[in-house]
Amino acid sequence: MKCIVCQDGETRAGATTVTLARKGHMVVIxxxxxxxxxxxxxDYVDPHIIQDIVASIDKMPENDILVDVRHYVPGPATC
Ligand SMILES: [Zn+2]
Structure with missing residues (x-):
């Protein structure tokens, strides 16, 4: 698809890093x-993937880790 930021480039399938804040600490996926x-x-991440990540973060137990770096694990299909 056409990039909506620069309106010049085309997007290609790839991988990126998503950073989310949760209750005072950072989760890096x-x-x-x-x-x-x-x-x-x-980067354009599918909203369903963001929802999966947010849902999985919400299930994480409380801890004292300030920055939590993880690999993305595909969740159950949500369609
Ligand atoms: Zn662009």
């Missing part, structure tokens, strides 16, 4: 499938 703009590098 690596290797999240995304469409990446080949021109400006803007």
């Amino acid at each position: 690596k290797d999240v499938p995304a469409e990446i703009c080949e021109h400006c590098g803007e």
Whole structure:
């Protein structure tokens, strides 16, 4: 698809890193499938994937970790 940020590049399937804040600490999810703009590098992550990540973060137990770095694990299909 056409990039909506630079309106110049085309996006290609790739992977990106998503960072979310949760109750005072950061959760960094690596290797999240995304469409990446080949021109400006803007990443477009499927909203369903973001929902999966947020849902999985909500299930994590409370702890004292300030920055939690994880690999993306595909959740159950949500369609
Ligand atoms: Zn772009």
